[in-house]
Amino acid sequence: MASGEFEFSDQDFQHIRRIINEVAGISLADGKRELVYSRLSRRLRQLGLRRFEEYCTLLESGNDTAELSEFVNALTTNLTSFFREPHHFDFLAGELLPTLTRERGFANRRLRIWSAGCSTGEEPYTIAMVLRETLPAVGWDIKILATDLDSNVLATAQRGIYDWDRVKDLSEARRRRWFLKGCGAQEGQVRVAPALCDLITFRRLNLMEEWPMRGAFDIVFCRNVVIYFDKPTQQVLFDRFADRLIEQGHLFVGHSESLFKVTERFAPLGKTIYRRCI
Ligand SMILES: C[S@@+](CC[C@H](N)C(=O)[O-])C[C@H]1O[C@@H](n2cnc3c(N)ncnc32)[C@H](O)[C@@H]1O
Structure with missing residues (x-):
């Protein structure tokens, strides 16, 4: 479990990987565990949740499309620049x-x-x-x-x-x-x-x-x-x-x-x- 304020098990990490893959096609590598924790902690804090398991349940309930969008936004990598790869x-x-x-x-x-x-x-x-x-x-x-x-x-x-x-x-x-x-x-x-x-x-x-x-x-x-x-x-x-x-x-x-x-x-x-x- 990643250390920190929220409960985050291996199972939760696999769960998050499955959801982001289904929704956005993104394949998160094994090494992205800490990144997932740090990027999504903000969401759990905002929603007043204590455990990633609850967060996954919320995402999969289909009742909160706005949160699903926040979830995706948090996990995309957006690095870019003008005239990148000139x-x-x-x-x-x-x-x-x-x-x-x-x-x-x-x-x-x-x-x-x-x-x-x-x-x-x-x-x-x-x-x-x-x-x-x-x-x-x-x-x-x-x-x-x-x-x-x-x-x-x-x-x-x-x-x-x-x-x-x-x-x-x-x-x-x-x-x-x-x-x-x-x-x-x-x-x-x-x-x-x-x-x-x-x-x-x-x-x-x-x-x-x-x-x-x-x-x-x-x-x-x-x-x-x-x-x-x-x-x-x-x-x-x-x-x-x-x-x-x-x-x-x-x-x-x-x-x-x-x-x-x-x-x-x-x-x-x-x-x-x-x-x-x-
Ligand atoms: C690293 S940026 C690349 C930006 C720009 N194309 C460049 O090369 O500088 C990758 C972008 O792909 C978007 N992206 C990831 N998965 C996507 C999907 N399933 N559909 C549409 N856009 C997606 C991300 O939100 C992110 O903004």
Whole structure:
């Protein structure tokens, strides 16, 4: 049992693992026991519970969907940043967008991009920056869908307000062009410029559930998400992404993720970038 104010047995840990896996597809490794205890203690304290067993019973009763959402929010890992894994954005700006522009001519200047597991929004805003910087201001019909399961991070993403610290590594030119500096009570913060926000729609979406969107995507970013899922879950997910991509559509995954021996529906282009081939 983990030491602390709440009773937390091995059985409770297994129980929590089962629930988060069923709800979010997340596979918690054996070593995550302490993490689970520390992240969920706050919830037990708030609910006035003494034992994890009671908490599991509450979650499984199905009577408290709000708490189920808090539970999921507490156990997701939301690390992200602007221009994280910059080679993806170099490829987007330097290769993919110029190719699409050439191939499509003026007839089909429509671009649909999905940032799946967008966390606090830095990823879709980065994509929007690259699109605005690379494509002409008029003539393209662009939409970015940004989704996450965690309602807290999604609210932050939607607000589009960040501490200055989050943008300090961007070039001065980018900061000036794409962020508005806060003053007064907002001193030390920046707000994403409307020209980026206009391209993005934020929605709560659990990748394990039905996907209500219609229409195919040209590009899917699903980076540093499937790392938390087991192989069979990854297999199903990549298959579903392939179904939702146009022929030859592109998929970007995280630095430690690979489709090797997981699916044959994508061909690797190198550097964790894939193209749908089946
Ligand atoms: C580490 S962040 C990655 C953020 C961003 N894609 C990046 O690479 O910087 C992983 C995100 O996946 C989300 N996530 C985890 N399981 C999910 C699920 N079943 N459905 C949707 N999003 C999920 C988490 O809430 C979290 O915000």
